[in-house]
Amino acid sequence: MHASFPILTALILLPVLGAVLITVISNKHLELVKLIAMLFSVGVGGMSIWLLASFHSHEDRFQFVSQHDWVSSWGISWHLGVDGISLFLVVLTGILFPLVILGIDPHHDHKRYLAWLLLLEAGVMGSFLSLDLFLFFIFFEIVLVPMYFLIGGWGYDKRVYAATKFFLYTMLGSAFMLVGIIATAVLARRDIGYLTFDLVTLAEHASFATNTGRWLFVSFAIAFAVKVPIFPLHTWLPDAHTQAPTGGSVILAGVLLKMGTYGFLRFGLYLFPAAAVWAKPVLLTLAVIGIIYGAIAATMQTDLKRLVAYSSVAHLGFIVLGIFAITSQSLTGSVMQMVNHGVSTGALFLLVGMIYERRHTRQIAELRGIQSVAPIFAATFMIVMLSSIGVPGLNGFAGEFLVLIGSFQSARWWTIVAATGVILAALYLLWAYQRVFHGEPDEANSTFAELTLREGVLMLAFIGLIGFTGLYPKPMLERIEPSVDKLVEHVVAHSDYKVPTTPNVVVEPHGEKEGE
């Protein structure tokens, strides 16, 4: 059943329309501007949930496909589609943006802020929905512009430096990818007979010589590794996160970083399976280094936001580990973890933003005893933090556990080292919690305000997501798994890689039944 309404196109164009409307409205009608931003983002969110509801689970093909010629001399088409891998990222994007728009006040220049945010949403949606290499590149790259202005315009002291670093770093990565994309299409012309940038056509019909495929994979991998970010290309991230406004951080951690890991799945494994298998050991090693390094660096931070930023490096390391372990479970776990990390870390950044609003500092040393002044705030922080650590029953556990159990089969030693990262996560987060929330509040902290109603509702939405996915991940799994299985089969069929068949683990995400 195909909906005749081009819902995927609408998901991209609606935010653009909203941004244009906001731009043309005079600055005087601030309430109208806010209303439009709200309507459009909630509308897109609603549509993404409708998409989730009408998505056929247990199917591995692309759904809601819409395809139109665009630049025919270059074989470029407007080709969108969604499958189990992208579905939840689209939904996450759809949910996160209205929450950010409704819940966070940028304090100045609302009009421009909201317009950039809506454009950003369009770009992110586009990257997750594109099934054409050219189209994907366009969205992948265009995202930089709104994010650049959001960090630069509404960030903290060193915002211009951070925004510029973010822009150039990511653009450098994509420079290689652009050459890679063109080379892929040009070289595949021999096999296919005509020039096309269509992902599915390329992946199914093109075959590259071993070395060519490796070079092409590397050109893509550099772009994605910067975006994820994978150690040692992560240095832009702490700066960008620390300097970005809260809304920017939430979006950055929530969905922007996922464009990199998603890219590895969609354009790395799918397009260059043999090369991805070849690069497996390197990327697994870098992922594990990222996990340990991110955790250690997070422990050392004195700035709460920087701490959360480094924890992202570690978490993203788990996702990359799962991707390059290439087993059904590890990939499913990675996809889940992409969403989970978006929710948990997004919520953490929100809370850190709230702390900054109240205290105008993020230095851990200057915060103390908040728990006794603002118990609900502390409890919220605790739940979100536990979800980030991966405590069973919350969302972080389901994804991380699947990643570890899946990776253990095909990348045992890497997984053993990576598993210590879980302990480290508990260490740095709990220690931070202890320093910030426990103890007797000093004078400055004794007036720390409790969650307001607006903040409470906002956090409730996040906690709802955390709890639901943690307790009942089945609906998510049955939508992700078919696509992931298909991807694994594709990799096996197009490379000499074999999925390890030993301990056939049946995973019940609650964790009560393991093994047969």
Next chain:
Amino acid sequence: MVLAAGLVGPSIPWVELIPILSLLGGACFLLLVGSLVPNWPRRGYAWVTGVSAVVAIVANAIKWNNLYYNKGALFLADAISIDRFSVLASIAICLALVMSALLVSAYLLRMNADGPELYALLLTAGIGALVMVSANDLIVLFLGLETLSLSLYLLAASNRDREESQESGLKYFILGGFSSAFFLYGVALIFGSTGSTKISGISEALSGNISVLRTDALLLVGIGMLLVGLGFKVSAAPFHIWTPDVYEGAPTPVTAFMASVGKVAAFAALMRVLMVGLEQRADDWRPVVWALALLTVFVGSILAVVQTNVKRMLAYSSISHAGFILVGVEAAGHMSGDGIASSMNYLAIYTVLVMGSFAIVLAMSGNSDGETNLSDFKGLAKRRPALALAFTVLLFAQAGVPLTAGFVAKFAVIKSAVEVDSYVLAVAAMVAAVIGAYLYLRIAVSMWLEEPVSENEISVDPAVVVVIALAVVATLVVGLFPELLLQATRLARFAPR
């Protein structure tokens, strides 16, 4: 007398020459009537200029259509070639001419110095450019080059109140004279080794159809000299040194004209000489172009980083754009793929971008035409948001951000390079583009993220608004729907021999 009787002139294809004649007519009219009738209506001179350029555009458009079935032909005793390549380049030149006329009118009205001279010089420069893009004879090419250059020297020095303008004109004149000498010497050497100055004749000689003295050393040195001469005109590194000084000193509309028309004409001539005349020796000149391209993209983008004057920044960015076009020329040198089409595509898009960008600089430059420091652009978004937005679009387009024409241009060039396996050049050019992007970000930062320093009223002349609007709309439309332009540039072929 005896000699003259035996001399039979070639038949003149008047219809084919309409574009050139139209500009010539406009120039003569301006100078004659302008000196006889002292008080012209406001923007009267600009209208005359614009109308002659529009006539030329229309004539070219009709020619484009007529060329649908034949591939073009040589005229005037094989001295000029009318083909889709020359027609497309002519259209780009004449469009830039119209926009320059608009900018000059705004500039002169602000300076309170309206007069026909600048317009007449624009038109004569345009004639030179049109001759260059269709010349099939190196001597005719040289005539066009000199007509263009002499007009540009005068235009650059035309602001008598600014010392920088004088300096710019003189510098350009001296260095340009040197480069012309190189070019001419190259012509002589090539004539010595092939026995022809006709571009198609050189090609025939090199492919062995006509037996001549074939001295390799002469020919190679000749090719080198030609590359130096034309490399200077397109401001390819290491012959770019004049560009920042001249661009900064010249009156802003003249800079816009120089950067667009001058570059289109020089690149079109370069491509015709290399691709038609020296096609047989592509293996000899291609490595040179490769090195020039590599050097130019990096010199342009790295040196741009340390500049503090927006006009200078744009000068360096135009150098790096020249490098990108050279990447396309190098790809064309492999004699397969679509290097010519992608270079033409880049030239057309670059023309629009550079026009729009300098139009904004003109709007900001104040009554002295000298307020072009980066600090003058601080907080522009607070003072004139629409102007800042337009500049941002054009700058991001120059950086190659998707959904703008600039991305289409870069994509096409990189694609043509990849198609002929020039991976090193493709990757290097993209990396240079990222370095170059820092420059555009710096200007964007000043406009959007810093507080205004100057509170002067920015008055934007309607003519400038028209140019900016045209450029921005074209940038976005081509960025979203590049198909039409791509098809047109793909048809841009040279006339068969």
